[in-house]
Amino acid sequence: MATETASLLPSQAFPSPAPTKITSIKTLAESPGLTSIPATHTFAPQHLLDQVISDQEASIPVIDYSLLISGTSDQRSKIIHELGRACQDWGFFMVINHGVPESLLSSIIDGCKGFFDLPEEEKQEFKGNHVLDPIRSGTSFNASVDKIFCWRDFLKVFVHPVFHSPTKPAGLSEISLEYSKRVREVARELLKGISESLGLECNYIDKALNLEQGKQILIANLYPPCPQPELAMGIPPHSDHGLLTLLTQNGIGGLQIQRNEKWVNVGTLPNCFLVNTGDHLEILSNGRYKSVLHRAMVNNKATRISIAMAHGPSLDSVVSPAPELLVSSEGNAAAAFVGMKYKDYLELQQSNKLDGKSCLDRVRISAV
Numbered sequence: 001m002a003t004e005t006a007s008l009l010p011s012q013a014f015p016s017p018a019p020t021k022i023t024s025i026k027t028l029a030e031s032p033g034l035t036s037i038p039a040t041h042t043f044a045p046q047h048l049l050d051q052v053i054s055d056q057e058a059s060i061p062v063i064d065y066s067l068l069i070s071g072t073s074d075q076r077s078k079i080i081h082e083l084g085r086a087c088q089d090w091g092f093f094m095v096i097n098h099g100v101p102e103s104l105l106s107s108i109i110d111g112c113k114g115f116f117d118l119p120e121e122e123k124q125e126f127k128g129n130h131v132l133d134p135i136r137s138g139t140s141f142n143a144s145v146d147k148i149f150c151w152r153d154f155l156k157v158f159v160h161p162v163f164h165s166p167t168k169p170a171g172l173s174e175i176s177l178e179y180s181k182r183v184r185e186v187a188r189e190l191l192k193g194i195s196e197s198l199g200l201e202c203n204y205i206d207k208a209l210n211l212e213q214g215k216q217i218l219i220a221n222l223y224p225p226c227p228q229p230e231l232a233m234g235i236p237p238h239s240d241h242g243l244l245t246l247l248t249q250n251g252i253g254g255l256q257i258q259r260n261e262k263w264v265n266v267g268t269l270p271n272c273f274l275v276n277t278g279d280h281l282e283i284l285s286n287g288r289y290k291s292v293l294h295r296a297m298v299n300n301k302a303t304r305i306s307i308a309m310a311h312g313p314s315l316d317s318v319v320s321p322a323p324e325l326l327v328s329s330e331g332n333a334a335a336a337f338v339g340m341k342y343k344d345y346l347e348l349q350q351s352n353k354l355d356g357k358s359c360l361d362r363v364r365i366s367a368v
């Protein structure tokens with residue numbers, strides 16, 4: 001009767017005989033009578049390990065995009081200064097008055113929900129085989145290497161410079177095309193302001209990293225209700241590979257960012273973008289603007305959907321610290337990163353399990 005004690009473990013309470021065959025967390029979460037999560041999805045209890053504070057206490061920076069685009073020159077300078085401070089002190093900010101219609105934000109969330117609601121066999125058509133395939137869907141982050149699976153299903157689509165989209169559900173492709181275009185414009189304008197905040201010419205990043213051909217990836221995340229949210233993880237701590245990620249969500253919170261060794265709960269202001277700086281901004285700025293660690297937590301009540309739009313250099317850009325930032329009045333600073341082609345970086349990051357900033361550490365030149 002060797003299984004007698006084991007039958008008390010959460011893994012044994014799992015109703016399906018083969019947890020490794022899970023193709024979607026949605027199906028698992030919807031299995032009747034699910035009261036505990038399988039061992040395959042069990043992380044250490046985060047609520048005991050980490051200190052979490054709420055955004056009210058933390059006062060996350062808010063950037064008024066309309067002032068960047070059509071403010072007076074004084075207002076624009078002030079916003080650029082605020083952008084710089086937000087990148088330097090937080091690596092994270094909320095963007096309001098961005099001009100993307102609220103109806104488009106809800107349409108893209110509904111469209112992606114429609115994708116997750118497709119029958120499993122239909123989603124499988126868009127599974128993809130390689131991490132650089134333009135359309136991929138699945139569960140966890142990278143189920144072939146993850147040791148513990150995330151409480152998450154995803155759809156990842158390359159939407160620029162060549163636009164791709166799953167052919168189902170009807171209407172998703174049109175909405176995604178429009179959404180991608182509008183969000184890309186906002187990201188490029190923010191990157192102009194960020195260039196200036198670094199003391200560089202406004203188009204510096206746009207030109208140096210060939211953003212006309214920049215890689216833009218739509219990442220839709222589905223986090224269904226979880227019976228033991230304190231033991232599960234939507235996405236474990238990581239930084240994003242690109243320059244800037246613009247996130248929108250369906251009104252259900254779950255994103256946390258790391259600041260001063262604590263986790264800050266990010267709330268859910270309607271009609272705003274949550275923006276975080278990525279590894280390639282850290283590389284380009286030679287460490288002045290660090291990519292921010294973040295993670296997604298889950299809850300036991302409501303399904304959360306988030307749409308992250310990642311904006312990176314063109315795939316063939318070799319990114320290294322801007323030479324202009326290595327010269328200062330105090331003399332020359334050493335480059336903190338070796339150059340790497342963005343395509344190689346992306347492949348490396350997506351092929352491994354998510355592990356904090358371990359990918360960035362591979363191009364970091366450690367001080368001797």
Ligand SMILES: O=C(O)CCC(=O)C(=O)O
Nearest residue numbers: 219221235255296306308
């Ligand atoms: O769902 C979220 O809030 C975060 C998603 C995320 O970090 C990502 O897709 O890279």
Ligand SMILES: [Fe+2]
Nearest residue numbers: 238239240294
């Ligand atoms: Fe992320």
